[in-house]
Amino acid sequence: METINTANTAKALKNKAIPTSTVGRGRAVKEEFTPDSAVWSDDLLHISLGNSLDLYDSWDTPTAIISDGGYGILGFDGDTSDHLGLPEWYEPHVAAWSRHATPRTVLWFWNSEIGWTAVHPILEKHGWRYVNANIWNKGRGHIAGNVNTKKIRRFPVVTEVCVQYVFEARVGGVVLKEWLYDEWKRTGLPMKRANDACGVKDVAVRKYLDQGHLWYCPPPEMFEKMQRYANEHGIPGGKPYFSLDGGKTGGTAAQWASYRSKFECPHGVTNVWERPALRGSERYKTNGFNGKALHLNQKPLDLVSRTIEATSDVGDVVWEPFGGLFTACIAARDLGRRAFGGEIDPTYYYFGQKRVTEQRPQTRLLWSQGFLRVPFEGWLHSLSRIVLSTAWSFCRGVLCSVLYP
Numbered sequence: 442m443e444t445i446n447t448a449n450t451a452k453a454l455k456n457k458a459i460p461t462s463t464v465g466r467g468r469a470v471k472e473e474f475t476p477d478s479a480v481w482s483d484d485l486l487h488i489s490l491g492n493s494l495d496l497y498d499s500w501d502t503p504t505a506i507i508s509d510g511g512y513g514i515l516g517f518d519g520d521t522s523d524h525l526g527l528p529e530w531y532e533p534h535v536a537a538w539s540r541h542a543t544p545r546t547v548l549w550f551w552n553s554e555i556g557w558t559a560v561h562p563i564l565e566k567h568g569w570r571y572v573n574a575n576i577w578n579k580g581r582g583h584i585a586g587n588v589n590t591k592k593i594r595r596f597p598v599v600t601e602v603c604v605q606y607v608f609e610a611r612v613g614g615v616v617l618k619e620w621l622y623d624e625w626k627r628t629g630l631p632m633k634r635a636n637d638a639c640g641v642k643d644v645a646v647r648k649y650l651d652q653g654h655l656w657y658c659p660p661p662e663m664f665e666k667m668q669r670y671a672n673e674h675g676i677p678g679g680k681p682y683f684s685l686d687g688g689k690t691g692g693t694a695a696q697w698a699s700y701r702s703k704f705e706c707p708h709g710v711t712n713v714w715e716r717p718a719l720r721g722s723e724r725y726k727t728n729g730f731n732g733k734a735l736h737l738n739q740k741p742l743d744l745v746s747r748t749i750e751a752t753s754d755v756g757d758v759v760w761e762p763f764g765g766l767f768t769a770c771i772a773a774r775d776l777g778r779r780a781f782g783g784e785i786d787p788t789y790y791y792f793g794q795k796r797v798t799e800q801r802p803q804t805r806l807l808w809s810q811g812f813l814r815v816p817f818e819g820w821l822h823s824l825s826r827i828v829l830s831t832a833w834s835f836c837r838g839v840l841c842s843v844l845y846p
C-alpha cells in the first residue's frame with residue numbers, strides 16, 4: 442500500500458473557490474475530517490483526494506467510466522441547484538474523458554432523468570454515442586407513503602437512470618459507419634455484392650452499409666469476410682481495402698473487434714433494474730457499517746458491479762471520477778479490474794479511503810448476491826450435491842429399515 446502524506450491538500454481544496462450558489466445541503470455528517478494522505482493505492486485500486494480534472498492525465502486508459510457526479514439537486518458541495526447548470530458542470534469532464542477514451546471505452550452515466558437529458562447533448566458533442574437508458578426502480582418502499590401528491594402535483598419519483606454510452610470509433614478520423622461505406626465504394630463493386638461477400642441474403646447492404654439509423658456494426662467475422670472479398674474482387678489499384686493498419690494489409694476480425702466495446706448481458710437482466718434503495722447494513726456509516734449514514738448518494742454495489750462486469754474484463758481499467766465513498770472502485774477491485782478514483786471533498790475522501798481499506802463486509806455482500814465466485818465454484822457445487830444426495834439416500838435407507846422392518 443502506498444500512502445503519500447500531503448496534509449495541506451485538504452485545506453487547499455477547501456479554500457478553492459466554490460460558487461456559493463452551488464453549496465450543497467446533502468452532507469449527513471457535519472463535522473469535517475482531514476485525511477492523513479491524499480493518495481491511497483494497492484495492487485488494483487488507486488484513489489486520490491482532488492479534483493478529477495487534475496487527475497485524469499495520471500490515470501491509465503479506461504475501459505469503463507462510472508460517472509455519478511452532479512444531479513442538480515445541491516446533493517453535495519459543488520452540485521448545482523437545478524439541471525440547467527449541469528451541462529456546464531459536466532462539460533470539462535466529458536471533454537477529458539473523450540481525450541482518454543478508446544473505441545472500447547464504455548461510459549455509465551448515473552443521474553436523474555432530467556439531469557441526464559440536460560447533459561446528453563454534451564456527451565454527444567464530445568463523441569459519446571447513446572446505447573441504452575437503464576432505469577433503477579427503487580420501488581414503492583422508497584417513498585413509503587410519505588409523499589403528498591396533492592402538494593407536489595406529480596407522480597412520486599422512485600427511479601434513477603444509469604445510461605450506457607460508447608465512445609464513437611473512427612478510422613483515420615472517419616466514423617465507422619461512413620468508413621465502411623466509403624471503403625466498399627472504393628472497391629468499384631456494386632452494393633449488392635456485399636451480401637455475397639458476407640454470405641447473407643441482404644443484411645450487409647441493409648445494415649452494415651446503411652448510412653442511416655438502421656446501421657448495424659458488422660460482427661468481426663463479417664467484417665473480415667467483407668475485407669477478403671473486397672481485396673479479391675475489388676479494383677486492383679485501390680488495394681488494400683478495409684485496412685486497419687494504415688494501408689499495409691486488409692483488416693482482420695481481431696483488429697475490428699478492438700474497435701468495439703465489450704458487452705455481455707447476464708441471463709434475464711433487462712433495462713429495468715428492480716432494486717430497493719440502499720438501506721441498513723449496505724449503507725456505509727461513520728463507524729464502518731454502524732453509526733450515521735455518510736453519503737446520501739452512495740450507489741448499490743451490486744448494480745455498479747453489474748455494469749462493470751458487463752463491459753470490461755479482468756485486468757481492465759475502471760474510472761470513478763466522482764468517488765464519494767468509492768463504490769465503483771470497490772466493485773471494480775472485487776471483480777479483478779484496476780480502478781482509479783478521485784474525490785474532491787476531504788471528508789468524503791476520508792471516509793472513502795477508510796471504506797476501501799475495510800473492504801471485507803462489502804466483499805461478503807457481493808458474494809451473497811452472487812457477484813463473486815469462489816474458485817472451482819461449479820465443481821464444488823456439483824460435489825456438494827452428490828455428497829448431500831448420497832447422504833440422503835443413506836438416511837432414507839436407514840429410516841426405511843427402521844419404520845418398515
Ligand SMILES: C[S@@+](CC[C@H](N)C(=O)[O-])C[C@H]1O[C@@H](n2cnc3c(N)ncnc32)[C@H](O)[C@@H]1O
Nearest residue numbers: 492493509738739740763765766768784785786
Ligand atoms: C453523487 S456523489 C458519488 C457517490 C458515489 N457514487 C458512491 O457510491 O459513494 C458525487 C461525488 O463527487 C464528488 N465530486 C464532485 N465534483 C468532483 C470533482 N471535480 N472531482 C472529484 N470529485 C468530485 C462530490 O464531492 C461527491 O462526493
